[in-house]
Amino acid sequence: MTFRRRLVQAAVALAKPAAASRGSVATTAAAIQHATNSAACTGLPRAQFPWAKVSLGFAAAGLMTVAEPPSAGCTSTAVKADGQAAAPPLPAVKPQDGSVSHKVVFVLGGPGSGKGTQSARLVEEFGLVHLSAGDLLRAHMKSGSPEGQMVADMIKDGKIVPSHVTISLLQQAMDNSGKHKFLIDGFPRNEENRSSFESQTGIQPELVLFFDCPEEVMERRLLGRNEGRTDDNMETIRKRFKVFIESSLPVIQHYEALGKVARINADRSADDIYKEVRRLVVEL
Ligand SMILES: Nc1ncnc2c1ncn2[C@@H]1O[C@H](COP(=O)(O)OP(=O)(O)O)[C@@H](O)[C@H]1O
Numbered sequence: 001m002t003f004r005r006r007l008v009q010a011a012v013a014l015a016k017p018a019a020a021s022r023g024s025v026a027t028t029a030a031a032i033q034h035a036t037n038s039a040a041c042t043g044l045p046r047a048q049f050p051w052a053k054v055s056l057g058f059a060a061a062g063l064m065t066v067a068e069p070p071s072a073g074c075t076s077t078a079v080k081a082d083g084q085a086a087a088p089p090l091p092a093v094k095p096q097d098g099s100v101s102h103k104v105v106f107v108l109g110g111p112g113s114g115k116g117t118q119s120a121r122l123v124e125e126f127g128l129v130h131l132s133a134g135d136l137l138r139a140h141m142k143s144g145s146p147e148g149q150m151v152a153d154m155i156k157d158g159k160i161v162p163s164h165v166t167i168s169l170l171q172q173a174m175d176n177s178g179k180h181k182f183l184i185d186g187f188p189r190n191e192e193n194r195s196s197f198e199s200q201t202g203i204q205p206e207l208v209l210f211f212d213c214p215e216e217v218m219e220r221r222l223l224g225r226n227e228g229r230t231d232d233n234m235e236t237i238r239k240r241f242k243v244f245i246e247s248s249l250p251v252i253q254h255y256e257a258l259g260k261v262a263r264i265n266a267d268r269s270a271d272d273i274y275k276e277v278r279r280l281v282v283e284l
């Protein structure tokens with residue numbers, strides 16, 4: 001079965017959750033149902049997105065989850081923008097070593113969905129520290145070490161680099177920044193990334209921004225990116241899309257069930273997307 005046909009079938013199955021009895025689509029439907037129920041139970045606001053395109057984000061079609069409400073043990077630090085009203089406090093993250101707690105927003109979405117573009121704007125406006133896992137890995141692959149070579153080979157082949165390598169780069173970058181509010185872009189990319197990061201750092205994200213974009217739009221953007229990347233070619237792009245569906249979407253489903261995902265239609269102008277994105281971050 002072709003990749004595109006699989007996407008279409010999955011999207012159709014999602015539109016009829018009762019008909020989807022097993023496999024990833026059924027899991028997705030269950031996760032969505034769970035998230036929907038959770039939001040209803042807590043009385044949180046819930047919004048429906050009107051679009052229902054066939055896209056890599058089909059897993060979340062028709063659903064937007066809600067940002068977490070402040071919980072007990074909130075800190076008093078809030079993200080502000082342009083001197084606007086202070087946002088409600090963020091839930092505290094329990095640091096493992098008693099140091100200042102880190103606050104993290106994960107920026108997820110398929111390759112070329114605009115994660116880096118939107119992250120750069122958020123950094124400019126809110127002064128968060130932008131950690132692109134891909135950029136850290138690309139810097140690491142230039143180290144000339146055997147591990148660097150392994151990373152280079154994996155990126156060229158569209159594979160996910162072992163968690164311990166990426167987490168150690170992220171941890172180092174967080175420590176070196178001296179700051180405690182981070183936008184982590186392009187990570188976690190699979191369930192193992194996610195669970196290892198959470199257990200090793202003790203950090204849970206405050207919010208997960210999910211840039212949902214049709215495959216053909218991402219493909220066009222990647223082929224036009226022109227940054228000399230070894231993975232922005234048709235062969236690797238196809239592999240990356242497959243990895244995204246099979247390995248990365250389950251991470252989004254996990255956070256969706258926890259009510260932490262804001263799904264954003266990324267098939268719009270960068271300016272329109274940012275209007276929505278900044279509203280989500282200012283509300284943190
Ligand atoms: N909303 C958008 N509309 C059109 N092009 C975009 C948009 N967002 C990003 N791009 C372009 O698409 C390419 C991929 O964007 P990028 O932010 O690098 O994606 P990602 O980090 O998700 O891989 C870049 O060349 C970027 O300039």
Ligand SMILES: O=c1ccn([C@@H]2O[C@H](COP(=O)(O)OP(=O)(O)O)[C@@H](O)[C@H]2O)c(=O)[nH]1
Pocket residue numbers: 109110111112115133134135137154155156158159160161162166185186187188189231240
């Ligand atoms: O946590 C990460 C982030 C990136 N990558 C690798 O780096 C590549 C490029 O990722 P990036 O986020 O830079 O770009 P995207 O694919 O989202 O355009 C991926 O395909 C993976 O091979 C990885 O293994 N783990």
